[in-house]
Amino acid sequence: MNLSLDLDSEVPIYQQIRDRIVEAIACGEAREGDPLPSTRQLAADFGINFHTVNKAYDLLRHQGVIRINRKSGAVIRRDAASGPPEAGFTDDWEERMRVLLAEATVHGLDRDEVVRRCETLLEGFRS
Amino acid sequence: MNLSLDLDSEVPIYQQIRDRIVEAIACGEAREGDPLPSTRQLAADFGINFHTVNKAYDLLRHQGVIRINRKSGAVIRRDAASGPPEAGFTDDWEERMRVLLAEATVHGLDRDEVVRRCETLLEGFRS
Amino acid sequence: MNLSLDLDSEVPIYQQIRDRIVEAIACGEAREGDPLPSTRQLAADFGINFHTVNKAYDLLRHQGVIRINRKSGAVIRRDAASGPPEAGFTDDWEERMRVLLAEATVHGLDRDEVVRRCETLLEGFRS
Amino acid sequence: MNLSLDLDSEVPIYQQIRDRIVEAIACGEAREGDPLPSTRQLAADFGINFHTVNKAYDLLRHQGVIRINRKSGAVIRRDAASGPPEAGFTDDWEERMRVLLAEATVHGLDRDEVVRRCETLLEGFRS
DNA sequence: GTGGTCTAGACCACG
DNA sequence: GTGGTCTAGACCACA
Known part of the structure:
Protein backbone atom coordinates (compact mmCIF):
# COMPACT_ATOMS: atom_id res chain seq x y z
CA MET A 1 0.00 0.00 0.00
CA ARG A 77 -11.56 -6.01 9.08
CA ARG A 78 -13.88 -5.28 6.23
CA ASP A 79 -13.79 -4.67 2.51
CA ALA A 80 -16.30 -4.55 -0.31
CA ALA A 81 -16.93 -8.28 0.05
CA SER A 82 -17.68 -8.21 3.77
CA GLY A 83 -21.39 -7.75 3.40
CA PRO A 84 -23.83 -4.88 3.78
CA PRO A 85 -23.10 -1.77 5.87
CA GLU A 86 -23.87 -1.48 9.55
CA ALA A 87 -26.97 0.30 10.69
CA GLY A 88 -26.56 4.03 10.72
CA PHE A 89 -23.80 4.17 8.19
CA THR A 90 -25.96 4.64 5.15
CA ASP A 91 -28.00 7.51 6.52
CA ASP A 92 -24.93 9.43 7.56
CA TRP A 93 -23.24 8.72 4.26
CA GLU A 94 -26.24 9.80 2.25
CA GLU A 95 -26.38 13.07 4.16
CA ARG A 96 -22.82 13.86 3.15
CA MET A 97 -23.53 12.79 -0.40
CA ARG A 98 -26.52 15.09 -0.45
CA VAL A 99 -24.35 18.10 0.34
CA LEU A 100 -21.75 17.12 -2.23
CA LEU A 101 -24.34 16.68 -4.95
CA ALA A 102 -26.02 19.95 -4.01
CA GLU A 103 -22.69 21.66 -4.44
CA ALA A 104 -22.20 20.14 -7.87
CA THR A 105 -25.68 21.22 -8.88
CA VAL A 106 -25.24 24.79 -7.72
CA HIS A 107 -21.94 25.09 -9.55
CA GLY A 108 -23.57 24.04 -12.77
CA LEU A 109 -22.30 20.49 -13.14
CA ASP A 110 -24.70 18.72 -15.41
CA ARG A 111 -26.77 15.97 -13.78
CA ASP A 112 -25.72 13.32 -16.28
CA GLU A 113 -22.14 14.46 -16.06
CA VAL A 114 -22.26 13.95 -12.31
CA VAL A 115 -23.66 10.45 -12.59
CA ARG A 116 -21.12 9.58 -15.26
CA ARG A 117 -18.25 10.74 -13.10
CA CYS A 118 -19.56 8.72 -10.16
CA GLU A 119 -19.77 5.64 -12.33
CA THR A 120 -16.25 6.15 -13.60
CA LEU A 121 -14.91 6.53 -10.10
CA LEU A 122 -16.77 3.43 -8.95
CA GLU A 123 -15.43 1.55 -11.96
CA GLY A 124 -11.95 2.33 -10.65
CA PHE A 125 -12.91 0.48 -7.47
CA ARG A 126 -13.79 -2.73 -9.26
CA SER A 127 -11.33 -5.16 -7.75
CA MET B 1 -35.75 29.59 2.91
CA ARG B 77 -25.21 34.94 -7.46
CA ARG B 78 -25.29 31.55 -9.07
CA ASP B 79 -27.60 28.59 -9.30
CA ALA B 80 -27.92 25.51 -11.46
CA ALA B 81 -28.86 27.65 -14.44
CA SER B 82 -25.86 29.96 -14.22
CA GLY B 83 -23.65 27.95 -16.54
CA PRO B 84 -20.74 25.55 -16.17
CA PRO B 85 -18.47 25.50 -13.12
CA GLU B 86 -15.38 27.64 -12.80
CA ALA B 87 -11.99 26.20 -13.55
CA GLY B 88 -10.64 24.18 -10.66
CA PHE B 89 -13.97 23.44 -9.08
CA THR B 90 -14.57 20.13 -10.76
CA ASP B 91 -11.19 18.61 -9.91
CA ASP B 92 -11.54 19.49 -6.28
CA TRP B 93 -15.08 18.25 -6.20
CA GLU B 94 -14.21 14.95 -7.82
CA GLU B 95 -11.49 14.38 -5.29
CA ARG B 96 -14.00 14.67 -2.47
CA MET B 97 -16.44 12.47 -4.36
CA ARG B 98 -13.74 9.85 -4.78
CA VAL B 99 -13.29 9.58 -1.03
CA LEU B 100 -17.02 9.39 -0.39
CA LEU B 101 -17.49 6.66 -2.99
CA ALA B 102 -14.53 4.71 -1.64
CA GLU B 103 -16.13 4.83 1.76
CA ALA B 104 -19.40 3.48 0.41
CA THR B 105 -17.57 0.71 -1.38
CA VAL B 106 -15.63 -0.36 1.68
CA HIS B 107 -18.77 -0.45 3.79
CA GLY B 108 -20.38 -2.81 1.34
CA LEU B 109 -22.80 -0.50 -0.40
CA ASP B 110 -23.57 -2.05 -3.73
CA ARG B 111 -22.31 -0.16 -6.75
CA ASP B 112 -25.74 0.04 -8.36
CA GLU B 113 -27.29 0.99 -5.06
CA VAL B 114 -24.86 3.89 -4.79
CA VAL B 115 -25.63 5.15 -8.27
CA ARG B 116 -29.33 4.79 -7.64
CA ARG B 117 -29.13 6.84 -4.45
CA CYS B 118 -27.16 9.54 -6.22
CA GLU B 119 -29.75 9.70 -8.96
CA THR B 120 -32.54 9.94 -6.41
CA LEU B 121 -30.81 12.74 -4.58
CA LEU B 122 -30.19 14.59 -7.83
CA GLU B 123 -33.81 14.06 -8.79
CA GLY B 124 -34.73 15.93 -5.62
CA PHE B 125 -32.78 18.89 -6.97
CA ARG B 126 -34.80 19.09 -10.14
CA SER B 127 -36.49 22.41 -9.74
CA MET C 1 -18.57 61.41 -19.92
CA ARG C 77 -10.25 72.10 -11.71
CA ARG C 78 -7.19 70.31 -12.90
CA ASP C 79 -6.10 67.95 -15.64
CA ALA C 80 -2.82 66.70 -17.04
CA ALA C 81 -2.01 70.15 -18.36
CA SER C 82 -2.53 71.98 -15.07
CA GLY C 83 1.04 71.71 -13.91
CA PRO C 84 2.95 69.63 -11.40
CA PRO C 85 1.29 67.91 -8.46
CA GLU C 86 0.78 69.52 -5.07
CA ALA C 87 3.18 68.81 -2.27
CA GLY C 88 2.44 65.55 -0.55
CA PHE C 89 0.65 63.94 -3.45
CA THR C 90 3.64 62.25 -4.96
CA ASP C 91 4.85 60.61 -1.78
CA ASP C 92 1.46 59.18 -1.01
CA TRP C 93 1.01 58.04 -4.58
CA GLU C 94 4.39 56.37 -4.69
CA GLU C 95 3.61 54.50 -1.51
CA ARG C 96 0.53 53.00 -3.11
CA MET C 97 2.47 52.27 -6.27
CA ARG C 98 5.07 50.51 -4.20
CA VAL C 99 2.52 48.09 -2.81
CA LEU C 100 1.00 47.45 -6.22
CA LEU C 101 4.39 46.74 -7.78
CA ALA C 102 5.36 44.51 -4.87
CA GLU C 103 2.22 42.52 -5.48
CA ALA C 104 3.01 42.12 -9.15
CA THR C 105 6.54 41.00 -8.30
CA VAL C 106 5.41 38.43 -5.77
CA HIS C 107 2.90 36.98 -8.18
CA GLY C 108 5.60 36.47 -10.76
CA LEU C 109 4.83 39.25 -13.21
CA ASP C 110 8.01 39.91 -15.11
CA ARG C 111 9.64 43.28 -14.45
CA ASP C 112 9.71 44.25 -18.13
CA GLU C 113 6.18 43.04 -18.56
CA VAL C 114 5.09 45.32 -15.73
CA VAL C 115 6.80 48.36 -17.22
CA ARG C 116 5.37 47.58 -20.63
CA ARG C 117 1.86 47.35 -19.26
CA CYS C 118 2.29 50.66 -17.46
CA GLU C 119 3.47 52.31 -20.64
CA THR C 120 0.54 50.92 -22.58
CA LEU C 121 -1.90 52.18 -19.98
CA LEU C 122 -0.26 55.59 -19.98
CA GLU C 123 -0.37 55.62 -23.76
CA GLY C 124 -4.12 55.29 -23.47
CA PHE C 125 -4.12 58.53 -21.48
CA ARG C 126 -2.41 60.53 -24.21
CA SER C 127 -4.98 63.14 -24.97
CA MET D 1 11.33 40.36 8.72
CA ARG D 77 4.44 29.75 -0.61
CA ARG D 78 5.32 31.92 -3.54
CA ASP D 79 7.85 34.59 -4.41
CA ALA D 80 9.13 36.23 -7.57
CA ALA D 81 10.80 32.99 -8.60
CA SER D 82 7.71 30.82 -8.29
CA GLY D 83 6.58 31.23 -11.87
CA PRO D 84 3.92 33.23 -13.69
CA PRO D 85 0.79 34.55 -12.01
CA GLU D 86 -2.42 32.57 -11.72
CA ALA D 87 -5.23 33.17 -14.14
CA GLY D 88 -7.28 36.19 -13.24
CA PHE D 89 -4.61 37.92 -11.23
CA THR D 90 -3.20 40.03 -14.01
CA ASP D 91 -6.51 41.46 -15.17
CA ASP D 92 -7.47 42.51 -11.68
CA TRP D 93 -4.04 43.94 -11.06
CA GLU D 94 -4.03 45.93 -14.29
CA GLU D 95 -7.39 47.42 -13.40
CA ARG D 96 -5.97 48.76 -10.16
CA MET D 97 -2.87 49.96 -11.95
CA ARG D 98 -5.05 51.79 -14.45
CA VAL D 99 -6.68 53.82 -11.70
CA LEU D 100 -3.37 54.61 -10.07
CA LEU D 101 -1.82 55.77 -13.34
CA ALA D 102 -4.88 57.84 -14.16
CA GLU D 103 -4.51 59.56 -10.84
CA ALA D 104 -0.86 60.35 -11.52
CA THR D 105 -1.75 61.72 -14.92
CA VAL D 106 -4.49 63.97 -13.61
CA HIS D 107 -2.22 65.35 -10.92
CA GLY D 108 0.31 66.35 -13.52
CA LEU D 109 2.94 63.70 -12.98
CA ASP D 110 4.91 63.52 -16.20
CA ARG D 111 4.55 60.29 -18.12
CA ASP D 112 8.28 59.64 -18.20
CA GLU D 113 8.55 60.56 -14.55
CA VAL D 114 5.94 57.96 -13.73
CA VAL D 115 7.71 55.24 -15.68
CA ARG D 116 11.02 56.20 -14.12
CA ARG D 117 9.59 55.94 -10.62
CA CYS D 118 8.08 52.55 -11.38
CA GLU D 119 11.41 51.31 -12.66
CA THR D 120 13.17 52.62 -9.56
CA LEU D 121 10.69 50.91 -7.29
CA LEU D 122 11.01 47.66 -9.21
CA GLU D 123 14.79 47.98 -9.04
CA GLY D 124 14.44 47.98 -5.28
CA PHE D 125 12.77 44.59 -5.55
CA ARG D 126 15.70 43.05 -7.36
CA SER D 127 16.88 40.55 -4.84
C1' DG E 1 -29.98 49.47 8.69
C1' DT E 2 -26.45 47.01 6.19
C1' DG E 3 -21.82 44.89 6.41
C1' DG E 4 -16.74 45.66 7.98
C1' DT E 5 -13.20 46.14 11.52
C1' DC E 6 -11.19 45.46 15.84
C1' DT E 7 -10.93 43.89 20.54
C1' DA E 8 -11.17 40.30 24.22
C1' DG E 9 -11.37 35.98 25.87
C1' DA E 10 -12.85 30.97 26.06
C1' DC E 11 -12.53 26.44 24.33
C1' DC E 12 -11.29 22.95 20.97
C1' DA E 13 -8.61 20.44 17.17
C1' DC E 14 -4.26 19.23 15.50
C1' DG E 15 0.34 17.46 15.76
C1' DG F 1 2.31 25.43 20.95
C1' DT F 2 -0.03 26.01 16.61
C1' DG F 3 -4.24 27.55 14.25
C1' DG F 4 -9.62 27.18 14.22
C1' DT F 5 -14.18 28.16 16.14
C1' DC F 6 -17.40 30.68 18.63
C1' DT F 7 -19.07 34.30 21.60
C1' DA F 8 -19.77 39.20 22.95
C1' DG F 9 -19.76 43.80 22.25
C1' DA F 10 -17.97 48.42 20.46
C1' DC F 11 -17.30 51.49 16.77
C1' DC F 12 -17.01 52.75 11.93
C1' DA F 13 -18.04 52.86 6.76
C1' DC F 14 -21.46 52.71 3.37
C1' DA F 15 -25.77 53.83 1.22
Missing part, protein backbone atom coordinates in the same frame (compact mmCIF):
# COMPACT_ATOMS: atom_id res chain seq x y z
CA ASN A 2 1.41 3.31 -1.10
CA LEU A 3 -0.05 6.28 0.77
CA SER A 4 0.56 9.86 -0.29
CA LEU A 5 -0.03 12.66 2.16
CA ASP A 6 0.02 16.43 1.77
CA LEU A 7 1.28 17.83 5.03
CA ASP A 8 0.26 21.35 4.02
CA SER A 9 -3.28 20.53 3.10
CA GLU A 10 -6.14 22.03 5.02
CA VAL A 11 -7.39 18.48 5.49
CA PRO A 12 -6.09 17.11 8.80
CA ILE A 13 -3.32 14.56 8.35
CA TYR A 14 -5.08 11.90 10.38
CA GLN A 15 -8.05 12.17 8.06
CA GLN A 16 -5.87 11.97 4.99
CA ILE A 17 -4.41 8.74 6.34
CA ARG A 18 -7.90 7.43 6.91
CA ASP A 19 -9.00 8.50 3.41
CA ARG A 20 -6.00 6.88 1.73
CA ILE A 21 -6.51 3.59 3.53
CA VAL A 22 -10.19 3.56 2.71
CA GLU A 23 -9.36 4.24 -0.94
CA ALA A 24 -6.78 1.48 -0.94
CA ILE A 25 -9.34 -0.99 0.35
CA ALA A 26 -11.93 0.22 -2.15
CA CYS A 27 -9.43 -0.26 -4.96
CA GLY A 28 -8.77 -3.80 -3.83
CA GLU A 29 -5.15 -3.04 -3.06
CA ALA A 30 -5.82 -4.19 0.47
CA ARG A 31 -8.29 -6.83 1.63
CA GLU A 32 -9.87 -8.22 4.73
CA GLY A 33 -7.18 -9.80 6.84
CA ASP A 34 -4.31 -7.79 5.38
CA PRO A 35 -2.07 -6.14 7.98
CA LEU A 36 -1.48 -2.39 8.10
CA PRO A 37 1.91 -0.86 8.83
CA SER A 38 2.58 -0.26 12.50
CA THR A 39 1.75 3.22 13.72
CA ARG A 40 5.35 3.96 14.53
CA GLN A 41 6.50 2.68 11.16
CA LEU A 42 3.99 4.78 9.27
CA ALA A 43 4.76 7.82 11.38
CA ALA A 44 8.47 7.44 10.70
CA ASP A 45 7.88 7.07 6.95
CA PHE A 46 6.13 10.41 6.78
CA GLY A 47 7.98 12.25 9.49
CA ILE A 48 4.82 12.81 11.46
CA ASN A 49 3.89 12.21 15.06
CA PHE A 50 2.79 8.67 15.79
CA HIS A 51 -0.14 10.00 17.77
CA THR A 52 -1.49 11.30 14.49
CA VAL A 53 -1.35 7.86 12.94
CA ASN A 54 -2.89 6.47 16.08
CA LYS A 55 -5.80 8.82 15.73
CA ALA A 56 -6.35 7.76 12.14
CA TYR A 57 -6.31 4.07 13.09
CA ASP A 58 -8.65 4.77 15.96
CA LEU A 59 -11.06 6.43 13.59
CA LEU A 60 -10.94 3.46 11.23
CA ARG A 61 -11.47 1.08 14.13
CA HIS A 62 -14.42 3.10 15.28
CA GLN A 63 -15.89 2.90 11.80
CA GLY A 64 -15.43 -0.84 11.74
CA VAL A 65 -12.88 -0.79 8.93
CA ILE A 66 -9.97 -2.26 10.88
CA ARG A 67 -9.38 -4.11 14.13
CA ILE A 68 -6.40 -3.63 16.34
CA ASN A 69 -4.58 -6.37 18.21
CA ARG A 70 -2.00 -5.54 20.75
CA LYS A 71 0.10 -8.30 19.29
CA SER A 72 -0.43 -8.40 15.58
CA GLY A 73 -1.10 -4.69 15.08
CA ALA A 74 -3.81 -3.28 12.84
CA VAL A 75 -5.59 -5.58 10.43
CA ILE A 76 -8.22 -4.80 7.86
CA ASN B 2 -35.93 27.47 6.02
CA LEU B 3 -32.56 26.49 7.43
CA SER B 4 -32.08 23.98 10.21
CA LEU B 5 -28.88 23.89 12.22
CA ASP B 6 -27.54 21.52 14.82
CA LEU B 7 -25.57 23.65 17.25
CA ASP B 8 -24.15 20.56 18.96
CA SER B 9 -22.84 18.96 15.81
CA GLU B 10 -19.14 18.45 15.31
CA VAL B 11 -19.58 20.18 11.97
CA PRO B 12 -18.78 23.87 12.42
CA ILE B 13 -21.88 26.04 12.47
CA TYR B 14 -20.63 28.31 9.71
CA GLN B 15 -20.21 25.30 7.49
CA GLN B 16 -23.67 24.00 8.28
CA ILE B 17 -25.05 27.37 7.25
CA ARG B 18 -23.10 27.14 4.03
CA ASP B 19 -24.33 23.60 3.39
CA ARG B 20 -27.96 24.47 4.04
CA ILE B 21 -27.84 27.45 1.71
CA VAL B 22 -26.17 25.42 -1.03
CA GLU B 23 -28.85 22.75 -0.63
CA ALA B 24 -31.59 25.34 -0.77
CA ILE B 25 -30.21 26.68 -4.03
CA ALA B 26 -29.81 23.17 -5.45
CA CYS B 27 -33.44 22.43 -4.55
CA GLY B 28 -34.57 25.51 -6.38
CA GLU B 29 -35.94 27.03 -3.18
CA ALA B 30 -33.65 29.97 -3.79
CA ARG B 31 -32.51 31.32 -7.12
CA GLU B 32 -30.08 33.75 -8.64
CA GLY B 33 -30.98 37.22 -7.48
CA ASP B 34 -32.83 36.13 -4.36
CA PRO B 35 -31.78 37.93 -1.19
CA LEU B 36 -30.46 36.14 1.88
CA PRO B 37 -31.30 37.22 5.42
CA SER B 38 -28.96 39.81 6.87
CA THR B 39 -26.10 38.40 8.91
CA ARG B 40 -27.39 39.86 12.13
CA GLN B 41 -30.92 38.74 11.41
CA LEU B 42 -29.91 35.17 10.72
CA ALA B 43 -27.68 35.16 13.77
CA ALA B 44 -30.56 36.34 15.94
CA ASP B 45 -32.88 33.69 14.50
CA PHE B 46 -30.56 30.90 15.57
CA GLY B 47 -29.22 32.46 18.71
CA ILE B 48 -25.69 32.47 17.37
CA ASN B 49 -23.14 35.20 16.91
CA PHE B 50 -23.28 37.33 13.80
CA HIS B 51 -19.58 36.73 13.18
CA THR B 52 -20.35 33.07 12.62
CA VAL B 53 -22.90 33.91 9.95
CA ASN B 54 -20.43 36.38 8.54
CA LYS B 55 -17.90 33.63 8.08
CA ALA B 56 -20.42 31.42 6.32
CA TYR B 57 -21.37 34.22 3.93
CA ASP B 58 -17.74 34.99 3.33
CA LEU B 59 -17.15 31.37 2.39
CA LEU B 60 -20.05 31.40 -0.04
CA ARG B 61 -18.81 34.64 -1.54
CA HIS B 62 -15.35 33.20 -2.10
CA GLN B 63 -16.93 30.19 -3.78
CA GLY B 64 -18.88 32.46 -6.08
CA VAL B 65 -22.26 31.38 -4.76
CA ILE B 66 -23.40 34.73 -3.42
CA ARG B 67 -22.44 38.36 -3.74
CA ILE B 68 -22.51 40.83 -0.93
CA ASN B 69 -23.74 44.35 -1.27
CA ARG B 70 -23.32 46.91 1.41
CA LYS B 71 -26.79 48.21 0.89
CA SER B 72 -28.97 45.22 0.26
CA GLY B 73 -27.00 42.50 1.98
CA ALA B 74 -26.23 39.09 0.52
CA VAL B 75 -27.78 38.00 -2.74
CA ILE B 76 -27.56 34.66 -4.53
CA ASN C 2 -19.85 57.87 -19.64
CA LEU C 3 -19.40 56.36 -16.20
CA SER C 4 -19.94 52.67 -15.52
CA LEU C 5 -20.45 51.49 -11.97
CA ASP C 6 -20.70 48.04 -10.47
CA LEU C 7 -23.08 48.31 -7.54
CA ASP C 8 -22.11 44.84 -6.32
CA SER C 9 -18.39 45.41 -6.32
CA GLU C 10 -16.49 45.31 -3.07
CA VAL C 11 -15.15 48.73 -4.02
CA PRO C 12 -17.33 51.42 -2.44
CA ILE C 13 -19.56 53.16 -4.95
CA TYR C 14 -18.33 56.63 -4.02
CA GLN C 15 -14.82 55.51 -4.79
CA GLN C 16 -15.83 53.99 -8.09
CA ILE C 17 -17.35 57.33 -9.06
CA ARG C 18 -14.15 59.06 -8.10
CA ASP C 19 -12.07 56.52 -10.05
CA ARG C 20 -14.19 56.82 -13.18
CA ILE C 21 -14.02 60.60 -13.15
CA VAL C 22 -10.27 60.56 -12.64
CA GLU C 23 -9.93 58.13 -15.52
CA ALA C 24 -12.11 60.28 -17.73
CA ILE C 25 -9.91 63.29 -17.04
CA ALA C 26 -6.75 61.25 -17.63
CA CYS C 27 -8.13 60.07 -20.96
CA GLY C 28 -8.80 63.64 -21.99
CA GLU C 29 -12.54 63.03 -22.19
CA ALA C 30 -12.97 65.80 -19.66
CA ARG C 31 -10.78 68.89 -19.20
CA GLU C 32 -10.20 71.75 -16.86
CA GLY C 33 -13.29 73.91 -16.80
CA ASP C 34 -15.68 71.19 -17.93
CA PRO C 35 -18.78 70.82 -15.78
CA LEU C 36 -19.70 67.57 -14.04
CA PRO C 37 -23.27 66.30 -13.82
CA SER C 38 -25.15 67.52 -10.77
CA THR C 39 -25.09 65.18 -7.81
CA ARG C 40 -28.80 64.60 -7.98
CA GLN C 41 -28.66 63.97 -11.71
CA LEU C 42 -25.88 61.45 -11.39
CA ALA C 43 -27.57 59.76 -8.45
CA ALA C 44 -30.78 59.43 -10.41
CA ASP C 45 -28.95 57.98 -13.41
CA PHE C 46 -27.57 55.15 -11.36
CA GLY C 47 -30.36 54.71 -8.89
CA ILE C 48 -28.09 55.48 -5.97
CA ASN C 49 -28.33 57.84 -3.06
CA PHE C 50 -27.24 61.37 -3.84
CA HIS C 51 -25.25 61.45 -0.61
CA THR C 52 -23.02 58.82 -2.17
CA VAL C 53 -22.33 61.04 -5.16
CA ASN C 54 -21.79 63.93 -2.80
CA LYS C 55 -19.15 61.98 -0.97
CA ALA C 56 -17.35 61.18 -4.22
CA TYR C 57 -17.37 64.85 -5.27
CA ASP C 58 -16.18 65.86 -1.85
CA LEU C 59 -13.28 63.47 -2.15
CA LEU C 60 -12.36 64.88 -5.55
CA ARG C 61 -12.60 68.41 -4.20
CA HIS C 62 -10.38 67.49 -1.31
CA GLN C 63 -7.85 66.08 -3.73
CA GLY C 64 -7.93 69.27 -5.77
CA VAL C 65 -9.40 67.62 -8.84
CA ILE C 66 -12.64 69.58 -8.95
CA ARG C 67 -14.11 72.70 -7.44
CA ILE C 68 -17.68 73.10 -6.37
CA ASN C 69 -19.74 76.23 -6.79
CA ARG C 70 -23.11 76.50 -5.19
CA LYS C 71 -24.35 78.02 -8.40
CA SER C 72 -22.62 76.32 -11.29
CA GLY C 73 -22.14 72.94 -9.66
CA ALA C 74 -19.00 70.87 -9.88
CA VAL C 75 -16.34 71.85 -12.37
CA ILE C 76 -13.08 70.15 -13.21
CA ASN D 2 10.67 43.76 10.21
CA LEU D 3 7.13 45.01 9.75
CA SER D 4 5.97 48.51 10.59
CA LEU D 5 2.32 49.27 11.11
CA ASP D 6 0.40 52.48 11.62
CA LEU D 7 -2.44 51.64 13.97
CA ASP D 8 -4.06 55.02 13.37
CA SER D 9 -4.10 54.77 9.62
CA GLU D 10 -7.37 54.62 7.75
CA VAL D 11 -6.00 51.54 6.03
CA PRO D 12 -7.23 48.46 7.93
CA ILE D 13 -4.53 46.89 10.04
CA TYR D 14 -4.99 43.46 8.51
CA GLN D 15 -4.38 44.95 5.10
CA GLN D 16 -1.28 46.78 6.26
CA ILE D 17 0.07 43.46 7.53
CA ARG D 18 -0.69 41.93 4.17
CA ASP D 19 1.00 44.81 2.33
CA ARG D 20 4.11 44.69 4.48
CA ILE D 21 4.52 40.96 4.00
CA VAL D 22 4.03 41.23 0.26
CA GLU D 23 6.64 43.99 0.16
CA ALA D 24 9.05 41.92 2.22
CA ILE D 25 8.71 39.04 -0.23
CA ALA D 26 9.11 41.36 -3.20
CA CYS D 27 12.29 42.77 -1.66
CA GLY D 28 13.69 39.30 -1.25
CA GLU D 29 13.77 39.67 2.53
CA ALA D 30 11.57 36.61 2.72
CA ARG D 31 11.49 33.71 0.30
CA GLU D 32 9.50 30.65 -0.54
CA GLY D 33 9.66 28.28 2.39
CA ASP D 34 10.44 30.91 4.99
CA PRO D 35 8.25 30.80 8.08
CA LEU D 36 6.17 33.74 9.25
CA PRO D 37 5.68 34.59 12.90
CA SER D 38 2.76 32.84 14.57
CA THR D 39 -0.46 34.80 14.59
CA ARG D 40 -0.47 35.20 18.33
CA GLN D 41 3.19 36.14 18.38
CA LEU D 42 2.79 38.83 15.75
CA ALA D 43 -0.32 40.12 17.47
CA ALA D 44 1.56 40.41 20.75
CA ASP D 45 4.45 42.23 19.08
CA PHE D 46 2.17 44.96 17.81
CA GLY D 47 -0.28 45.01 20.65
CA ILE D 48 -3.14 44.03 18.41
CA ASN D 49 -5.63 41.20 18.53
CA PHE D 50 -4.66 37.85 17.09
CA HIS D 51 -7.88 37.74 15.06
CA THR D 52 -6.65 40.72 13.10
CA VAL D 53 -3.44 38.92 12.20
CA ASN D 54 -5.50 35.86 11.42
CA LYS D 55 -7.48 37.79 8.87
CA ALA D 56 -4.33 39.09 7.21
CA TYR D 57 -2.89 35.58 6.97
CA ASP D 58 -6.18 34.29 5.65
CA LEU D 59 -6.10 36.93 2.93
CA LEU D 60 -2.56 35.97 1.95
CA ARG D 61 -3.52 32.32 1.90
CA HIS D 62 -6.46 32.99 -0.39
CA GLN D 63 -4.15 34.92 -2.70
CA GLY D 64 -1.76 32.00 -2.80
CA VAL D 65 1.08 33.89 -1.14
CA ILE D 66 1.40 31.73 1.96
CA ARG D 67 0.30 28.33 3.13
CA ILE D 68 -0.78 27.56 6.63
CA ASN D 69 0.20 24.44 8.46
CA ARG D 70 -1.31 23.47 11.74
CA LYS D 71 2.01 22.42 13.12
CA SER D 72 4.52 24.90 11.86
CA GLY D 73 2.33 27.91 11.28
CA ALA D 74 2.38 30.13 8.20
CA VAL D 75 5.02 29.62 5.53
CA ILE D 76 5.70 31.63 2.39
